[in-house]
Amino acid sequence: MAKRLSIITIVFMVASVVCGQTKMPPKFKSSLVTISDDGKLVYTPDEQGNILPDFSRVGYHHGDKPIPQYAVTKYISPIEGDNTAHIQQAIDEISQLPLDENGHRGTLLLKSGVYPVAGTVFVKTSGIVIKGEGSNVSETVLLGTTHKRYPIIHVLGEGLPREESGSRVAISDDFVPVGTFKLKVSSAKAFKVGDHVMVFRPGTQNWIHDIKMDQIVERQGTRQWTAKEYNLAFERQIEKIEGDYIYLDNPIVMQMEKQYGGGEIYRYSYEGRIREVGIEDLCIESEYNAYDDPEHAWTAVLVDKAENCWVSNITARHLANTGVFCERYSKNVTVQNCRCLEAKSIITGGYRYSFYNNGQQNLFLNCIATEGRHDFVTGSRVMGPNVFYNCRASQTYSDAGPHHRWTCGTLYDNIVTDGEINVQDRGKMGSGHGWAGVNQVLWNCFAKTCIVQSPWVSGKNYSIGTKGRKVRGALEGRPDGVWEGQNETNLEIRSLYQAQLLARKGKDLMLINR
Numbered sequence: 001m002a003k004r005l006s007i008i009t010i011v012f013m014v015a016s017v018v019c020g021q022t023k024m025p026p027k028f029k030s031s032l033v034t035i036s037d038d039g040k041l042v043y044t045p046d047e048q049g050n051i052l053p054d055f056s057r058v059g060y061h062h063g064d065k066p067i068p069q070y071a072v073t074k075y076i077s078p079i080e081g082d083n084t085a086h087i088q089q090a091i092d093e094i095s096q097l098p099l100d101e102n103g104h105r106g107t108l109l110l111k112s113g114v115y116p117v118a119g120t121v122f123v124k125t126s127g128i129v130i131k132g133e134g135s136n137v138s139e140t141v142l143l144g145t146t147h148k149r150y151p152i153i154h155v156l157g158e159g160l161p162r163e164e165s166g167s168r169v170a171i172s173d174d175f176v177p178v179g180t181f182k183l184k185v186s187s188a189k190a191f192k193v194g195d196h197v198m199v200f201r202p203g204t205q206n207w208i209h210d211i212k213m214d215q216i217v218e219r220q221g222t223r224q225w226t227a228k229e230y231n232l233a234f235e236r237q238i239e240k241i242e243g244d245y246i247y248l249d250n251p252i253v254m255q256m257e258k259q260y261g262g263g264e265i266y267r268y269s270y271e272g273r274i275r276e277v278g279i280e281d282l283c284i285e286s287e288y289n290a291y292d293d294p295e296h297a298w299t300a301v302l303v304d305k306a307e308n309c310w311v312s313n314i315t316a317r318h319l320a321n322t323g324v325f326c327e328r329y330s331k332n333v334t335v336q337n338c339r340c341l342e343a344k345s346i347i348t349g350g351y352r353y354s355f356y357n358n359g360q361q362n363l364f365l366n367c368i369a370t371e372g373r374h375d376f377v378t379g380s381r382v383m384g385p386n387v388f389y390n391c392r393a394s395q396t397y398s399d400a401g402p403h404h405r406w407t408c409g410t411l412y413d414n415i416v417t418d419g420e421i422n423v424q425d426r427g428k429m430g431s432g433h434g435w436a437g438v439n440q441v442l443w444n445c446f447a448k449t450c451i452v453q454s455p456w457v458s459g460k461n462y463s464i465g466t467k468g469r470k471v472r473g474a475l476e477g478r479p480d481g482v483w484e485g486q487n488e489t490n491l492e493i494r495s496l497y498q499a500q501l502l503a504r505k506g507k508d509l510m511l512i513n514r
Contacts, residue, residue: 028491029492033493035509041509045179048175049177052178052496054504055387056501056503057361060308061332067336068104070107072108073108074090074107074108076109076111077111077113082117082145087108088121091130094107094128099126103275105126107129107131109132110140113140116145118146120152121142121153122154124274126276128277129278131278135283135315135339140281142282142284144284144286144287144296146296148295148296149320149321150298151298152301153300153301158305160272161329167266168266170263171184171185171263175257181239181247181250182245182247182248183248192241193240196236197236197265198234200232200263201234203227206260207457211455211457212456213434216427217427221431221432223432233383234252234253234408236248236250246265254409255459273305275307275308276309283314283315283317284301284319285317286344292345292346303359304359305330307331308332309333309334310335310336312334312335314339315338316340318341319340321345323354324355325356326358326362330362331361333359333362334363334365335365335367340355340368341370341371343370347397352373354369354374354377355391356377357388359382360384363389364391365389369391370393373398375419376391376393376412378407378437379403384408384409384439385410385411386410389497389498390495392416392417393418394418398420399420399421401420402436406435407438408438410439412442413441417448419447420449422451422452423437423440425474427474427475438454438461441462443497444495445466446467449469450470462481463486
């Protein structure tokens, strides 16, 4: 009852302000980033020079282009029995069309009705949009009918990023702070503006030792971390070169230090990655045998090896695990206005990850989850920046946040959950999850309870304006994260993501945030 009252109280306060019945408390200003008198964002570096990263360059085309709307190229209606081949044939026909100047090939409309699908529908070609006539249960419904674990729609390119031979150079800086866009390299002569590059931060055994991930208290199945598993590669593009200084399109989200191997930069190509694929306006469901049935359709929409794509207005119901999953090689994907409702599976590890991101520069916004465990979650070694913004979870069975093994650079902005949001050393949980993440930022979130700890070295985690009860982590003795404005109801910057996006577009934040 107390939890419900706290939510009602906040709603009442907002309503009272609108009606002029009360005054909001003074604005709370973070010491980390504020709005200047002339309406600009001002960042305050810590003792090492780190600042909060700019998270605004995420999602479809870095947020610089709207999700496109295209005319229908082909439409189909449901047929009797399994519709997997029926839908796949229509997709394959559109796949043969040429790309236009926008990278679009064609749009397939699935007319209203129920489409039973016993297998996975694949999109393996750039420029294809699949859309329905609505995401309600009475509109366009894809119904998974097979009692095995499978994705119902799989957006899938091919191949892996390939390093360009001979292009690798060392980063000259002894220390590269979080938030910077600038790197000094040993020689920038071989690079040009527009190059796609990897910023490479090597794993070293002394770093593993200093974050104590070779000292995890063990149980059966626990794996201590090893250096070779933590070679981290961040995808970036060069925007400017001045002498041996290279300026990137997205900021550094994990500090690089000479004592831990420094860093390198190299050109790469990724020819098999597909682009400009959209999935929208569908209801995707799964048949199941019981509330705790683990063997049926696993994921509504799975995206991997794809860039500048979107998933919009999808209702996923009764899946065993995930509504939308952006896998390791997904990049610049926007997942917006989606719902993952009423999951059906056992309630334990490995199940009910409502919105799950393992990719880079992805944006989840305005998403809703019910009856999940890890509703807004990342996996291991996830290279940011990534953003979860304005998302809601209810009837949740566990926590939101980075799940395990060193996710770098995620913003949780205006997340509301009746469960937990945690950023911590998970120690021997799972198979030795350890430190879940670094440079994880909670901004203006609401949770029943919250844990935010910082690792011993190599960065911090942040809780700014979190509403909810701060609790001790799973393991004692871990450093506390950076906490500001706990239970404050009137942050000067209500959304860090929106403020950073608007600032990048040259807007006066004093006018917008008034």
